[in-house]
Amino acid sequence: MNAKDAFHQTVHNYPGGCEALAARLGVNAAVLRNKANPNADYHKPTLDDVDRVMVLTGDVSVLHALAANVGHVCVRAETDGAVSDMAVLELVAKAWSASSDVGAEVYATLADGIVEAHEVRRVEQAVYRTVQALNEMVTRLKSMAEK
Known part of the structure; x- marks a missing residue:
């Protein structure tokens, strides 16, 4: 999956969809919907948009898509305390x-x-x-x- 498609899925798979995520981000739902449209040539998401969406949703598939595109993998660096x-x-x-x-x-x-x-x-x-x-x-x- 490419990063644009991953961003689209992240935005639209959020509970309540694009509208609920836009409200949490404090942006207009139509603008977020356009930024998430992988076929749009306007209203492209910024790095800040992608970062904020990943933090709020917990979905880092955009990060994985970007890493895979350049032959890398992402690994969560922090442990959840369950070291055993x-x-x-x-x-x-x-x-x-x-x-x-x-x-x-x-x-x-x-x-x-x-x-x-x-x-x-x-x-x-x-x-x-x-x-x-x-x-x-x-x-x-x-x-x-x-x-």
Whole structure:
């Protein structure tokens, strides 16, 4: 997904939709709707708009879209305080689950002997989720490491 589509989804998936989010942002709903329209050549969102929307919604899919576009992944840097063996085990399980998603997507892509662009995008998204889960695990282990 590209950043424009991610911003559009973030704005419109907010509980109460664009109107409710616009009220929280203190902006006109029509202006926010236009800024979120990925096909509009006017009323484009600013970096400040994107930042405020991500903070208010908790949806950082725009950040992930931007990172993926330049070959990077995003990992939440702060821990939620649940630094324990069980928390690490949960992240390992998450990584294994994401890894099996990669295998399933690769298998589905190759099953008919034809590799299509949309299939490659699904594989790429599954790989992204796996790398993200593994990086989260490493971040958690680093926070547990004795200094």
